[in-house]
Amino acid sequence: MLELNAINSGYGETQVLYGMSLCAQQGRVLAVLGRNGAGKSTTLKTIMGLLPTRSGEIRFEGKPIAKRSFDIAKAGIAYVPETRDIFPSLSVRENLEIAAKRFGGDGADWTFERVLDLFPRLGERLDNGGAQLSGGEQQMLAIARALLMNPRLLILDEPTEGLAPIIVKLIHDKLQELKAEGLSMVLVEQNFGFATSLADDVVVVSKGQVVWTGSAQDIRADEEAQHKWLGV
Numbered sequence: 001m002l003e004l005n006a007i008n009s010g011y012g013e014t015q016v017l018y019g020m021s022l023c024a025q026q027g028r029v030l031a032v033l034g035r036n037g038a039g040k041s042t043t044l045k046t047i048m049g050l051l052p053t054r055s056g057e058i059r060f061e062g063k064p065i066a067k068r069s070f071d072i073a074k075a076g077i078a079y080v081p082e083t084r085d086i087f088p089s090l091s092v093r094e095n096l097e098i099a100a101k102r103f104g105g106d107g108a109d110w111t112f113e114r115v116l117d118l119f120p121r122l123g124e125r126l127d128n129g130g131a132q133l134s135g136g137e138q139q140m141l142a143i144a145r146a147l148l149m150n151p152r153l154l155i156l157d158e159p160t161e162g163l164a165p166i167i168v169k170l171i172h173d174k175l176q177e178l179k180a181e182g183l184s185m186v187l188v189e190q191n192f193g194f195a196t197s198l199a200d201d202v203v204v205v206s207k208g209q210v211v212w213t214g215s216a217q218d219i220r221a222d223e224e225a226q227h228k229w230l231g232v
């Protein structure tokens, strides 16, 4: 569904990805793991057109991916960044309406009502400002907003970062529900247990390259790989 072939990318003069290649399959969850600074977020930003590729190719559903972030989103990839990027001065309702207006429409799978069914907590906070939400509520809002874009691929950067264990469990269960419905996902995550219980497939990144590929089951059983690449 999404393929990266030998991607070189980075920030200005600083190269971070060195020949990054990976493949996310339709209807499956791919976890991208690795130590701090390995290049995981940079990989996601490059996929989303926020950083230019210096060389290599990214294909989505068989075609070269669009260049601009907006066109990539239109093509069916929604991205929940590490920073969540909700609008702090707008209410929950307004944050959701912006996504629904831009990307929804007749026959859209995801509606306002459906995201509130998934996250009833947001329904109780509709008139609250984005800045008044807890970290967990902000993450729910960021995911809900991404779903209103009606993506075929959902990309999440560290969705559990800074969240209390009970909220981590809630986010896990909701992503599991989305997976059961067949939504394809790419997940960057430091929480090994969270990532490998959701994912089907795993790639481990080190110094801007993939150094390990296999199933979530394989890496859970491979203590040597966990120790070597993740410091688990």
Ligand SMILES: Nc1ncnc2c1ncn2[C@@H]1O[C@H](COP(=O)(O)OP(=O)(O)OP(=O)(O)O)[C@@H](O)[C@H]1O
Pocket: 011, 014, 016, 034, 035, 036, 037, 038, 039, 040, 041, 042, 043
């Ligand atoms: N805006 C930036 N400008 C320059 N270098 C950056 C920038 N953002 C990240 N880097 C560098 O790129 C490298 C990879 O960072 P990246 O954020 O992709 O790592 P990561 O694997 O996602 O780890 P983390 O869990 O720490 O976010 C790091 O060495 C980092 O210092």
